[in-house]
Amino acid sequence: MTALTADQMARVKATAPVFAELGPTITKHFYQRMFDAHPELKNVFNQTHQQSGSQPETLARAVYAYAANIDNLGALGGAVTHIAHKHASLNIRPEHYPIVGRHLLGAVVDVLGEAVDQPTLDAWKVAYEQLAQILIGAEAKLYEQASWSGFRPFRVIRKQVESDEITSFYLAPADGAPAGGFEPGQYVSVKRFIDRLGVDQPRQYSLSDAPHGRWLRISVKREAGRGETQPGHVSNLMHDGVDEGAVVHVSAPMGEFTLDRSKATPVVLISGGVGITPMASMLSTLIAEHSARKVAFVHACRNGRVHAFRDWLRGAAATYPDLKRVVFYEQVEADDRAGGDHDFEGRLDLARIADDIVLPDADYYLCGPVAFMREQSAALAARGVDPARVHTEIFGSGMID
Known part of the structure; x- marks a missing residue:
């Protein structure tokens, strides 16, 4: 792998704002260009996200973040790990990367034309190859650890x-x-x-x-x-x-949003809507392992009709000695029983339950819509919870999925 020179790094960083302004235009064209040349890749990429435009926008943001931090990739935090897990779940392989790189750079030329010179294109080519090798290496480790290969x-x-x-x-x-x-x-x-x-x-x-x-x-x-x-x-x-x-x-199970089973400290599970699914796995695991950890299970949904695992959760609260269940219904209906099906009416408000669920040394796991997780993360931070103890799962797109 060719290393980026100081001049190339500066060129990539200097042109990063282009993706802040024109990124979605470039990435939308990239996908169309790639699918025209490789229609078989439509079997890998989410076509609903293509039609809505969310995937091009996601890719544009990812490229901008990479370019803006090209001289400090550590600032990307867990983004690379998140993308690698997404890609491994979709069976993205090393042979896909040259195809993506060729058409991404081609889209840059098609959209920007003479506004981008050859040395800058060369810098972006090396930068892409660097990112590809980072992801390929991370994905190779995941494939080695996986329970099976492919679908x-x-x-x-x-x-x-x-x-x-x-x-x-x-x-x-x-x-x-x-x-x-x-x-x-x-x-x-x-x-x-x-x-x-x-x-x-x-x-x-x-x-x-x-x-x-x-x-x-x-x-x-x-x-x-x-x-x-x-x-x-x-x-x-x-x-x-x-x-x-x-x-x-x-595909084999993937994902870095996982319960740390090595700890004995309290666990707080906070979910909205279908975000309850990984929380059900975490709580079921703690019950199966006869864990002695304190657990708070906080869930928010519209009403009892859409409350998945309601009876299971009620039973778990009755049998697991250190489990506290808290349920918010935003739009309570006539058949919804206070104290049985739900505990509070309205949107989830941590201020109403903080004394019960903000626990010393606890780890907090959040899953639900992005706006929901931002709101709950901010509420926990306002209560003095260390952000390092707050773990989130986002249902959505990775870099090239």
Whole structure:
């Protein structure tokens, strides 16, 4: 790998603002250009995110962050690890990187034209190759540690409705072998062929049960679509077209948002909506291990109709001696029972429960919509919680997924 010279590093950093202004235009053109040359890659990339424009915007932000910190990659924090896990879950391989690099740089030339000179393009080429090697190395380690390679056939042995929006699928290896292990909080990619698109589409779903080797459980929210938001191709197919006995193809578990099981300190699990799925895995694991750790399980959703795992959580609170359950319903309905189904009406407000859930030396795990996690992270910081103890999971796109 060719090292960046000081001049090249300066060129990349100086042109980073271009991606702040024109990045989405460049990345949207990049995807179209790449798919025209390699239509088979539509089977890897989320086409819903392509249509909505969210994937080009995500890539543009990632490229800008990389370029702006090209002289201090440590400032990117865990972004590289996050992207590597995403890529490994989608089975991104080293041979994909030259294709992406060629068309990304080609898109820069197509959009900017003579505004970018050859030395600057050469600098960006070296910078991209540097990033590619970093990611390839990180992904190679994940593949070495994975329970299996690529997408493995699993049979749906049970399908269970959890709420009006969420249904669980119990998946056992089609060959009868053990399901393999994972860390609570991780996710898998599930790949299905979408007739209306004419391509396979992978989607990532958190595992929602404790690891035990007999099966894997995912709990899928039906994405109905609202306004300009399109319905979820895969989630609707899973709900309506995948029944018990069906075979789906699943990647090995990945993800860095995991419960630290080596600790004995308290755990606070805070979720919104379908963000409850990895929290269910974490709590199930603590129960299965007969852990003595104090646990606070805080969940927010609209009402009882969309409250997944409601009965399970109520039972866990009754049997796990050190578990405190707190549930907020934003729009309480007539059948919702205060003190049984939920504890508070309205949006989740940590100020109302801080005395119970802000615990000394606790680790906090947050999962839900981005705005929800920002709000809860800010509320914890205002209560003096060390940000290093706050762990978040974002459902969304990586750099090239």
